[in-house]
Amino acid sequence: MKVHFGDCLNVLPSLRIGSIDLTYVDPPFCTQRQHRLSTRDRTIEYSFDDRWKSLSEYGDFLSERLRVIHLALAPTGSLFFHCDKTASHIAKFLLDEIFGTANFRAEIIWHYKRWSNSARNLLPAHQTIFFYSKTDNYKFNTVLTDYSPTTNVDQILQRRTRDQSNKSVYDRDDNGNVVYNGTKKGVPLSDVWDIPFLNPKAKERTGYPTQKPVFLLQRIIELVTDPGDLVLDPFCGSGTTLVAAQSLMREAIGIDTSKEAVALTKKRLKQPVITESFLLKKGLKAYRNADETALSLLNGVPYVPVHRNNGVDAFLKSTYKGVPIPVRVQKHGESLSEAAAALRKAASSKNAHRMILIAIDDIPTLFPDPTIPDSVVVVNAPGLSIKRLLAQMELEDQSGCHAET
Amino acid sequence: MKVHFGDCLNVLPSLRIGSIDLTYVDPPFCTQRQHRLSTRDRTIEYSFDDRWKSLSEYGDFLSERLRVIHLALAPTGSLFFHCDKTASHIAKFLLDEIFGTANFRAEIIWHYKRWSNSARNLLPAHQTIFFYSKTDNYKFNTVLTDYSPTTNVDQILQRRTRDQSNKSVYDRDDNGNVVYNGTKKGVPLSDVWDIPFLNPKAKERTGYPTQKPVFLLQRIIELVTDPGDLVLDPFCGSGTTLVAAQSLMREAIGIDTSKEAVALTKKRLKQPVITESFLLKKGLKAYRNADETALSLLNGVPYVPVHRNNGVDAFLKSTYKGVPIPVRVQKHGESLSEAAAALRKAASSKNAHRMILIAIDDIPTLFPDPTIPDSVVVVNAPGLSIKRLLAQMELEDQSGCHAET
DNA sequence: AAAGTAAATGAATCAGTAA
DNA sequence: GTTACTGATTCATTTACTT
Secondary structure (H helix, E strand, O other): OEEEEOOHHHHHHHHOOOOEEEEEEOOOOOOOEEEEEEOOOOOOEEEEEEOOOOHHHHHHHHHHHHHHHHHHEEEEEEEEEEEOOOOHHHHHHHHHHHHOHHHEEEEEEEEOOOOOOOOOOOEOOEEEEEEEEOOOOOOOOOOEEOOOOOOOHHHHOEOEEEOOOOOEEEOEOOOOOEOEOOOOOOEEOEOEEEOOOOOOOOOOOOOOOOOOOHHHHHHHHHHHOOOOOEEEEOOOOOOHHHHHHHHOOOEEEEEEOOHHHHHHHHHHHHOOOOOOOHHHHHOHHHHOOOOHHHHHHHOOOOEEEOOOOOOOOEEEEEEEOOEEEEEEEOOOOOOHHHHHHHHHHHHHHHOOOOEEEEEOOOOOOOOOOOOOOOOEEEEEOHHHHHHHHHHHHHHHHHHHHHHHO | OEEEEOOHHHHHHHHOOOOEEEEEEOOOOOOOEEEEEEOOOOOOEEEEEEOOOOHHHHHHHHHHHHHHHHHHEEEEEEEEEEEOOOOHHHHHHHHHHHHOHHHEEEEEEEEOOOOOOOOOOOEOOEEEEEEEEOOOOOOOOOOEEOOOOOOOHHHHOEOEEEOOOOOEEEOEOOOOOEOEOOOOOOEEOEOEEEOOOOOOOOOOOOOOOOOOOHHHHHHHHHHHOOOOOEEEEOOOOOOHHHHHHHHOOOEEEEEEOOHHHHHHHHHHHHOOOOOOHHHHHHHHHOOOOHHHHHHHHOOOOOEEEOOOOOOOOEEEEEEEOOEEEEEEEOOOOOOHHHHHHHHHHHHHOOOOOOEEEEEOOOOOOOOOOOOOOOOEEEEEOHHHHHHHHHHHHHHHHHHHHHHHO
16 A cells, blocks of 8 residues: 555656556546535645646646556556546547557446436436456456346246247256256346445545545456455545555555645545445335335325335425425324324424324224324325225114114 | 438438427447347348448548538527447537537436346446537426435425524524425436336337337437427437327427338337337326226225226225125316216116215316216315315415404 | 626435434 | 434535626
8 A cells, every 4th residue: 555646647657567457547527627625624625626728638638647557557457437428538539549449348337316406407417437458358357236126037047949940948858847057146247336426424525525435446446356456546536446445455556646635545544434335235225114005195296205204204395384294194003193193293393383194094092192183184095984984884774774674 | 290211411401490409319329230130020121230431430420410410400409419338439529519518418328227148347238318409598398306215305395594604504493493495396307317228028129220218218308398399310210209209299300311210110100109118107197097096095995906997996895785886086187077977887787876986186077967976975085185175274374364464 | 798706505315313 | 232313414516696
């Protein structure tokens, strides 16, 4: 783990290294802006300038450095070039020229979800990473992911053969039974990567602008290097690449033109903080609690579902006295007064004067005070109305029968 | 709906059209391959040649045509240019030059899942669509999607203010309660679109190579045009753009250099086959279809769903005078008396004395006799009850204000 | 007019704290 | 220990306004 201060254009040749296994390049994106950010305690401000006279000036800047970087790579080495839509086409031209079109391996899309107030456009939610190898003989570790739930796993395990017209068909043995053919391990990793954006509250955050998540770098490093290999980041910024390399037992060299960035990288390597994304581990499903069929009861009224609150299932888009109206659908096995209490408790701090509770069943309560406050309006689900109706009809029926006899 | 045979370079100027609202360009991607595919019955083989002497030859081909296409656009018009990683950088250069960098709106990633046995690489799972407008004053219909389940919906409805150090914080009233601030509608559509690849077994498939799903085109068309607008596809191929435009009540012009493609497009327009996605979308727009709504609305009462009956959606398992009770859920745009009539007509042969109609909306009737027979019991869906409640609350609110003055 | 600066915005996520 | 729920934070933003 070495961190150098200076411009990679000058630093790299002086290091005389020719056996880099992976270079991750995360240069300025040509945003024509000055980027600034501070640590949370506001003691240090980090910044870098991304303003250029022209596209060609930017292109020249990249071109010079990419040539030096190309030289430093081992024959089995790879380059990952991170950029966004503003200058990806320029980078692609240069990379094709320097590495050769034949060594262009993949265009990786890093897809994430973000907050923004965009109105008259699509919300930007991706960046691009170009993957080039130095030669045809490049190191690559196949990563397999799970099959999609819709995949007919049983069938893809079966042996295949060709019929008379040379069409590929699934094979059968003499008894007409399917024949299995070894095991399958999964689906190769795709070139679209859904990795959460570095969260505003994440501990991993250093205060350096444009910081990338460690997980993204870990995936790149694991894809094309083995433990002990050497990783280079010529624009190392906050040092994410080095932290990721360290966590995966790879060696790494970082270079940056900012003294603050170099200091930060060194500090991070001593005390690495890697946030374990709950979202990545558990997936979105872990957040879903409000039942979808339950919410479809609200059909016809505009509402926003709430997924993270045990008391409130949705807010109506209409407001009452300026406050959105919380809605709860009575849960299975829950009495109406219990439901009302849960709703009121969850809504108490929200200043709501009107709440709506959808009743789905008559459940006797064990609750000490079985009254429902005035602020909670109870609306019956049709199922409940019908149930009561049926009971009533049955009564009428019986009395009718009695009258006849 | 017009389909022209020929090269758009020659055909477009001869059409003398200057008010195209949307052009979708899906040219050869510079794959250096001859693309062939046949219809399932193998009677027709479609093919097009995508082999080029050099990148610059390909660039010249595009450049000439893009200039003509640019001229044909209305001032509020947009261009969507479909390509993949092999030549996206060339296209971007040309588009920046012809449309102006300032009119580059978005780089859309069409992400799909596809099976492949790619071994020493990532699985290609995306294509790129560049979105350019002719001017700053372009037509754009904001599309909103649902919030992520992890979103703190409670909080984003709250008003914000600035504290002493000018930091943005959530506001509280004098009692320490949160203050709400209007309503939210949802998240703007992102620039990464997860749309399934045209299924190998889809009915929608025509046998034309590189056929795109209709759903993809529908999304593009809805994003930047209104009904009645004019859509152009200068490389129309199998005619997907025209089929999508037709389904959304837009006019369209298609051009192709292949006689077979032109014939296929004309044939598809007469008998459009749109698989699932379209149905799915229509269903969503109409707030789900009756079956699903019926299912969830009846939750709690045992019932048997009925398919293929225009009047009855389900039968309750309970009986009245020995006859199962038919249930209908009021359809969208259907008045209650119309619904009751349909229900009674369908149930007449069933000898039913009691029917249940679930009301979902107040729709004024055009029906001669707007009465509902006694045998039909009307039960309100919660959505309707809430709608009426909201209207009532609004009235109270207003009268309250009057009383104060 | 173009360009540059200041202000407003927005939703996704994890860190805390409370239960 | 767990498991809720609340709140803070951003910003390779976007928009509005001023030079």
